Amino acid sequence: MEVNGQLALTVLMGILLVAVAAWIARVENWRSYSPIAGGGGYGQQDSYVSEEKPSGIIRWLTTVDHKDIGILYGAYGLTAFTVGGLMVVLMRVELFDPGMSLISNTFYNSLLTSHGITMLFLFGTPILAAFSNYLVPLLIGADDMAFPRINAIAFWLLPPAALLIWAGFFPLPDVLPAQTAWTMYTPLSAGVGAGNQANAGVDLMLLGLHLSGVSATMGAINFIATIFTERGDEVSWANLDIFSWTILTQSGLILFAFPLLGSALVMLLFDRNFGTTFFSGEGGAILWQHLFWFFGHPEVYILVLPPMGIVSYVIPRFSGRRLFGFKFVVYSTLAIGVLSFGVWAHHMFATGIDPRLRASFMAVSLAIAIPSAVKTFNWITTMWNGRIRLTTPMLFSVGFVANFIIGGVTGVFLASIPVDLVLHDTYYVVGHFHYVIMGAIGFAVFSGLYYWFPLYTDRMYQKTLAKAHFWLTMVGTNLTFFAMILLGYGGMPRRYATYLPQFATMHQLATVGALLLLAGQVIFVWNFVQSWLEGPKVEDGDPWNLRESGLYTAEWDWYDKKQQTAIADGGEESDETALTDGGQPEGDADDRDDA
Amino acid sequence: MANKIFDRDTLLDLTVNMVPLFIMAFFIVAFAVVTPFGVDPLASSLQFGLVAVPFVLLAILTYFAGRAVAGSEMTGELYLPGQAGVEGAKPLGEDGELMNQFDEDEEPEAAVEGEADTDDAASEDEA
Numbered sequence: 001m002e003v004n005g006q007l008a009l010t011v012l013m014g015i016l017l018v019a020v021a022a023w024i025a026r027v028e029n030w031r032s033y034s035p036i037a038g039g040g041g042y043g044q045q046d047s048y049v050s051e052e053k054p055s056g057i058i059r060w061l062t063t064v065d066h067k068d069i070g071i072l073y074g075a076y077g078l079t080a081f082t083v084g085g086l087m088v089v090l091m092r093v094e095l096f097d098p099g100m101s102l103i104s105n106t107f108y109n110s111l112l113t114s115h116g117i118t119m120l121f122l123f124g125t126p127i128l129a130a131f132s133n134y135l136v137p138l139l140i141g142a143d144d145m146a147f148p149r150i151n152a153i154a155f156w157l158l159p160p161a162a163l164l165i166w167a168g169f170f171p172l173p174d175v176l177p178a179q180t181a182w183t184m185y186t187p188l189s190a191g192v193g194a195g196n197q198a199n200a201g202v203d204l205m206l207l208g209l210h211l212s213g214v215s216a217t218m219g220a221i222n223f224i225a226t227i228f229t230e231r232g233d234e235v236s237w238a239n240l241d242i243f244s245w246t247i248l249t250q251s252g253l254i255l256f257a258f259p260l261l262g263s264a265l266v267m268l269l270f271d272r273n274f275g276t277t278f279f280s281g282e283g284g285a286i287l288w289q290h291l292f293w294f295f296g297h298p299e300v301y302i303l304v305l306p307p308m309g310i311v312s313y314v315i316p317r318f319s320g321r322r323l324f325g326f327k328f329v330v331y332s333t334l335a336i337g338v339l340s341f342g343v344w345a346h347h348m349f350a351t352g353i354d355p356r357l358r359a360s361f362m363a364v365s366l367a368i369a370i371p372s373a374v375k376t377f378n379w380i381t382t383m384w385n386g387r388i389r390l391t392t393p394m395l396f397s398v399g400f401v402a403n404f405i406i407g408g409v410t411g412v413f414l415a416s417i418p419v420d421l422v423l424h425d426t427y428y429v430v431g432h433f434h435y436v437i438m439g440a441i442g443f444a445v446f447s448g449l450y451y452w453f454p455l456y457t458d459r460m461y462q463k464t465l466a467k468a469h470f471w472l473t474m475v476g477t478n479l480t481f482f483a484m485i486l487l488g489y490g491g492m493p494r495r496y497a498t499y500l501p502q503f504a505t506m507h508q509l510a511t512v513g514a515l516l517l518l519a520g521q522v523i524f525v526w527n528f529v530q531s532w533l534e535g536p537k538v539e540d541g542d543p544w545n546l547r548e549s550g551l552y553t554a555e556w557d558w559y560d561k562k563q564q565t566a567i568a569d570g571g572e573e574s575d576e577t578a579l580t581d582g583g584q585p586e587g588d589a590d591d592r593d594d595a
Numbered sequence: 596m597a598n599k600i601f602d603r604d605t606l607l608d609l610t611v612n613m614v615p616l617f618i619m620a621f622f623i624v625a626f627a628v629v630t631p632f633g634v635d636p637l638a639s640s641l642q643f644g645l646v647a648v649p650f651v652l653l654a655i656l657t658y659f660a661g662r663a664v665a666g667s668e669m670t671g672e673l674y675l676p677g678q679a680g681v682e683g684a685k686p687l688g689e690d691g692e693l694m695n696q697f698d699e700d701e702e703p704e705a706a707v708e709g710e711a712d713t714d715d716a717a718s719e720d721e722a
Contacts, residue, residue, distance in 0.1 A: 138680075139677060139680070140680070141679070141680040232679065232680050234671070234672065234674065234679040234680065235679045235680060236667035236668075236670075236671045236679075237663040237664045237666075237667040238664050238665075238667040238668040238671070238673055239667075239671075239673065239674045239676065239678075239679035240676065241676040241677035242676055242677075243677075313677070322675055322676075323676070325611075326676055327608040327611075327664065328608065328611045330660070330664070331608060331609060331611050331612050331657065331660060331661070332611050332612070334612075334656055334657070334660050335611070335612045335615055335653055335656075335657070337656075338649060338652045338653045338656050339615060339649050339653060341649070342645065342646075342648065342649035354632075354638045354641075354642075355632045356626075356632050356635075356638045356639060356641070356642040357638065357641055357642060357645065359622075359626065359642065360622070360626070360641075360642045360643075360645035360646050361645065363618070363619060363622035363626075363646050364619065364645070364646060364649050366618060367615035367616075367618040367619050367649075368615065370611075370614045370615045370618065371611070371612075371615065374611050374614075550675075551675075552678070552681060552684075553677035553678055553681065554677055554678065554679070554680035554681050555677075557680065557681040557682060558680075561682075
């Protein structure tokens with residue numbers, strides 16, 4: 001009888017839910033919601049944006065259009081960037097003083113773990129997918145991605161992944177946040193010992209991470225198929241643009257790296273929940289490190305190659321000349337792709353592995369520095385004696401090069417075994433990789449967001465605010481992370497929620513830098529949102545005046561056609577003409593000849 | 596390598612990957628000559644394998660990438676990267692790398708803009 005009672009209750013609840021859904025559908029026309037003003041650009045306010053695309057929320061929930069999915073990835077990535085950024089602000093405030101007790105040590109560990117995973121997996125990979133989804137089909141002359149529905153599924157796996165990864169922070173009974181650091185080293189992450197890392201929060205985090213890996217792999221397969229099979233007739237391998245080359249290489253890396261992470265995570269979950277002993281027996285801890293870093297080091301290049309593509313794309317546009325040594329950049333990108341799988345144990349020099357093996361990993365690590373250095377020289381040479389226009393995207397690209405040099409050179413030192421043994425597990429390492437991840441990857445992302453802003457919003461950002469964003473970010477990045485490099489030289493170990501008093505000054509400088517970064521990002525969000533909603537309309541398909549230097553490219557050509565074929569909606573025509581942020585007179589928009 | 600695809604220009608482009616190949620080859624030889632930690636069948640073969648496998652894979656990838664890019668240069672029209680899909684874009688000449696010499700005195704918006712360094716530098720500078 002109990003069963004029947006439960007059944008009745010379930011049926012009743014089901015009827016209630018259906019009724020609620022029906023009522024909501026009656027009182028609200030979900031198709032009339034337009035969360036992104038002007039995003040459609042076709043001027044229809046009612047139920048359809050175009051023949052096969054409904055408008056409003058339904059559009060965003062059901063879309064398989066690569067551009068819409070790109071925007072979804074972008075919104076997702078920036079949301080994750082906000083979460084991860086606020087987490088680290090809290091940590092830096094805690095570190096302002098060694099005696100500070102704003103947050104507990106365990107909560108600090110939780111934030112540390114989640115900051116890393118959020119920035120790498122929920123911001124880094126998705127925000128790059130935003131660019132690639134939106135741009136690659138346009139650049140290669142494809143109608144859409146090869147598998148549009150898989151593209152949509154790949155995105156929609158990400159929101160649940162984020163919820164799982166952050167689950168420990170939600171007020172759920174007995175679910176605590178993971179405190180394993182993003183590397184999830186065993187035996188701590190296997191739940192062994194007296195700590196609380198056997199709790200379900202860690203399992204949920206691992207599952208979320210796995211889900212994000214599945215998403216990235218689906219996306220990668222799609223990009224490989226798209227670039228190989230969907231290129232326009234005239235887009236041969238020799239004509240493929242540099243951004244698509246980096247996305248192709250990145251997708252190859254994802255294809256080989258993420259399945260390994262997935263396997264290792266499943267093994268770890270089995271150790272935690274089903275009594276297996278993959279990582280708890282003798283050598284288990286080293287096994288985890290090998291598996292993790294075989295994924296983890298390519299992950300670094302998964303994150304940095306597309307930003308290199310963005311910078312290689314943007315710098316020539318504002319230098320008035322083509323990229324110097326284009327094919328050098330292409331071949332060195334491919335070289336990085338291969339070599340990135342041969343350097344993983346340079347993260348493990350201090351573990352006591354066989355010195356002969358260490359020597360081999362050092363050799364390949366030194367070799368992989370060459371392709372990155374080649375690119376750096378190419379960027380500098382492209383700008384050398386060029387007609388430089390210091391627009392915001394260009395500033396961020398130049399900032400990328402500057403920061404990448406510091407991040408790269410500090411990395412070359414770490415590739416050397418004796419230096420690494422001294423600096424391992426200190427703030428030097430933290431400073432090094434943040435120079436690359438924030439100073440380079442973050443900067444390239446901003447560069448791309450500003451460069452293509454007119455393309456995806458039809459509007460222009462506010463250039464004064466954008467430049468304030470750049471300078472605060474540049475100063476903040478260098479203040480924060482250079483202080484960390486010096487802290488590392490002084491012997492300050494990573495990951496601690498407190499420190500000895502002699503490190504106070506440098507930690508305080510780093511915290512001030514982080515607060516500058518926060519201020520810069522607040523300006524960015526303000527500028528981004530306000531300009532998207534109210535910025536001056538771009539009416540020209542060439543907002544950067546690229547035609548006059550012959551550097552006009554396919555995505556702007558697509559945009560130009562879209563502008564010309566857009567149905568006038570009669571409402572928004574009167575906005576002022578867009579600012580170009582390039583110091584070019586507005587007249588350029590009209591007097592171009594369509595070469 | 597005396598075939599048409601791997602001509603002098605292509606080989607020059609591929610030198611960028613020769614450098615890391617050379618570094619790895621150097622270490623393979625160095626590990627064979629200097630053995631401060633002794634020779635052990637397992638550890639030493641892993642030691643060589645860890646450098647040799649990336650070496651071989653990089654060499655193979657470089658060969659195929661060079662063949663794909665240089666091959667398509669010969670069979671199709673060549674545009675500036677990113678411009679192939681632009682309506683009305685003008686293709687580069689038969690030898691894209693040398694085009695600047697032919698086109699400097701032609702229309703300024705031709706697809707070879709970037710090579711006109713001296714002109715660019717002379718014109719007005721920054722924003």
